[in-house]
Amino acid sequence: MTREEKSIAIEDLTAKLAGVNVIYLADTSGLDADSTSNLRRACFKAGIKLEVVKNTLLEKAMEASESDFGDLSSVLKGNTSVMIAETANGPAKIIKEFRKKSDKPVLKGAYINQEIYIGDNLLDSLVSIKSKEEVIAEIIGLLQSPAQRVISALQNQKGKEEAAE
Incomplete structure (x- = not known):
């Protein structure tokens, strides 16, 4: 990826993060093609945008954003998928549903209405958010x-x- 392509990708990610109140970061590595397709389909039906991103580009987009993502960038290691939603608990419900069949996706962190949540141990709490x-x-x-x-x-x-x- 050229420097110009990276710059465009960062601008695109920054635009996607602008004005969004619900962002989940999850690790979807290890999911087979069928499971990944099912996850994408479930997200689409729930009105959730799912995108696999490069950690460095996402980190730079977070820094360029007007929102304060706090320590959320600390979870940007390994495979990272971004889930952008309107409802605070939507992505958490989908992750929890998928975890009935597999150990993935793993919640890395979330940004919900200016609050930062880090760690998979918070999944049940995020599901219960109204x-x-x-x-x-x-x-x-x-x-x-x-x-x-x-x-x-x-x-x-x-x-x-x-x-x-």
């Missing part, structure tokens, strides 16, 4: 519950009054 939509749905459910009780009580009272007449 997405923005899930939190909003819970809040709406909590807000609706008292209102539904009041409406139900009023309807029951109205039914009792009509029956008494």
